[in-house]
Amino acid sequence: MRGPGAWWHGKTTTAKVETYTRWSFYSFALVEVSVVGLPVFGEVGMPLTLWVFLPLCGHALLGSVTSSRALDWTCGRRAQPVRLITALGVLTALLGIGALALTEHGPGGDGIDSTMGVLFIVVVPYGLGLMALGMSRRHVLALLSGFSAGTGATAFLVGMPAYRALATMAGVLLIGGFICLASLFSVWLLKAVLELDAARETRTRLAVAEERLRFGRDLHDVMGRNLAVIALKSELAVQLARRERPEAVEQMIEVQRIARESQKEVREVVRGYREVDLGVELLGAQGVLTAAGVECTVTGSAAELPTAVQSALGWVVREATTNVLRHGDAGHCRVSLRVKGARVVLTVENDGVERDSVPSTPSSKGSGLAGLRERLSAVDGTLEAGPVDGDLFRVVAEVPLPTTPTSSSSASGPPSTTPPPPSSSPSPAPRTVNEEVAP
Structure with a gap:
């Protein structure tokens, strides 16, 4: 009966690293829905709650799909998910703009302001981190700079004071930069493990190929000389037969003998009956x-x-x-x-x-x-x-x-003068215990 950890222990090291990386980013969706989505029901009215909660769930689902396809691209199984990354970027930007707008022009109250602030500071950096999984470092830097600048401009346009707009922009730059750095490090680690696994498989194949070459050399050593002798004697027999010389028969008999010996040696090589050092x-x-x-x-x-x-x-x-x-x-x-x-x-x-x-x-x-x-x-x-x-x-x-048996004690010295005990039939001479051969 397989235990609860058999699924994990049955994976290779490469598969474990990939599984851990995937589910680390899949958990972002759970964080978005539980930390940001559920508190919306207690802080915002019902019509507005649906307009916030449903896009947030869509963002979490799209982020999970994008991270999955991006990691497949990292592993070399799929093409780069450019369309998914673009869609995730657009949805992340819309949710961020909506959160900033509700903070300044929403129903008001400390509850909704804090909820929208949490939504913005979670959704935007998480979206940046998930998009970074399917992009190069240079593009990630441009993406982070663009979102940071766009955050500052949007915050200023919706009516935030300049210091709050700058603080919001700095928050996106710092938190988003940290999550993007973590994403790039995860991708680098996964690529390194995949390359090491591929290199190890290549070394294993080379080792097996080397063993096959060694077997080929052994077979060549066994058959090379015999085949050369067979060819030479066969040619000699042909020349003698053309001259009607009786020695041709002797040469062909010798060829037959060498051929039979070659068959025996080949069987010994294939079956592994040769002596091994x-x-x-x-x-x-x-x-x-x-x-x-x-x-x-x-x-x-x-x-x-x-x-x-x-x-x-x-x-x-x-x-x-x-x-x-x-x-x-x-x-x-x-x-x-x-x-x-x-x-x-x-x-x-x-x-x-x-x-x-x-x-x-x-x-x-x-x-x-x-x-x-x-x-x-x-x-x-x-x-x-x-x-x-x-x-x-x-x-x-x-x-x-x-x-190895040793000679009997009677052969190593004079015969014993003590008469043997009477018996109905003559008993063989006593033998010494066999000595063990020391390694």
Whole structure:
């Protein structure tokens, strides 16, 4: 059962920043209606209330739509909403002019004067801030200057004293400038996060492309020489056949042998049965993840581990690295290699995993976690993988160290003079306990 915060925690960092930015500006509409619109009913008569409240609701709705389209333009999903910005500017100016006119020539009273003052000081700066979301900095500066100058001129024309007109103009300049600056900063922050996300995706693609190139180089190393020999021997067989020389048959037999060996080597490359150097894989995983923007730390050394153990764990490192790049939004990955008793334990742990993107059980045999379990089972190893502690995903592989039999104690010294206990059948000579190979 998904908790109440699953919707938020399921988003990536970029989506969280975008959602937070959007709803911050959507809340402007709620502030307008609750702080300015509702008090109008108690301060102004009913006919005038409707003439104030309905345009105010329209301004809040238009501001929300404009901010949504402006942020879509910032994210590169839509064209610049020029018409919406223009309509919002006109409606903001009309509401501001109406508020100033009602302050000077309205029904009168302290209540309506304060209500219209709040309406003006909220609607005009908020409108400027919402329009700034879809404009460049140079245009925002011109918009702010124009509204400030227009406010001073309108206040003077409706009959305000000069000092009040200047104070109103300064209020629009300061409050509107602050909200416009906040809007521009929000747009800059959102663009920076989007660019970082795009750069990280590009690095991930480059890391995957580098891995493909490495596989191509391995395949070229395996097949290049064999194909050259096949071509050379085939040409030689053709020349010998034209001369009716019996050696042509021997050359073609050799071509067949090399072709079969090439098929076997290709299968080994594709299926991953070639020996893998664990130390090289650890360094390669750290380099690939670092190039993809994931902080990777590697602890432990594989220098003295047996070849079979290195080969099995090397494929675990390679597959786990691929999963870190493909699933989730990892920021840190920790790879630990240690010897625990008679077993070698490899742990790969990363954060930023999306639980829905990583299946708990493999769906196809021979790939992913299923392929790793098959390879580890060949050396009596085990594999555990799954999400732990919130957004962490952990892969733990354990492989036993191979043992080498030693010669029996009777072969290392003189034969024992103590007679064996009587038994109905001869018992085999006692053997010493196998010694463990130290890593």
